[in-house]
Amino acid sequence: MTTEVTRSEERGRYELTVDGALAGVVEFRLRSGRIVFTHAEVGDAFEGRGLGSALAKGALTDAAARGETIVPACPFIARYLRRHDVPGAEVDWPKQ
Incomplete structure (x- = not known):
């Protein structure tokens, strides 16, 4: 199984x-x-294989490498950030 995470600026998403x-x-x-x-969303046919975590890791690692401050408004991304270290990531947590 070959996985790849890419950023699509025109679509405003990581794929x-x-x-x-x-x-x-x-x-x-x-x-x-x-x-x-x-x-964040993983297709039904791909669930249960840890692909959501792979997607989050790829997206967050890329954003951190670009020097962008990460704002986790998505609950899945916020949960990932609470559980995993993303080197170089600067996080601005939304106010509750």
Whole structure:
């Protein structure tokens, strides 16, 4: 199984492909050096294989490498950040 996470600026999302098929997305909005993650989803056919975590890791690692401040508005992304270290990530937690 070959997985890849890529950023699609024009679609405002990171895309996870598995063997070339779109398996999941993380949607985002860019705001003055900040990337607001708004929604994450893995297709039903791909659930239960840890692909959501692979997608989150790829998206967050890329955003951190770009120097973007991460704003986890999506509950899945927030949960991932609470459980995993993302080297170089600067996180601005939304006010509850």
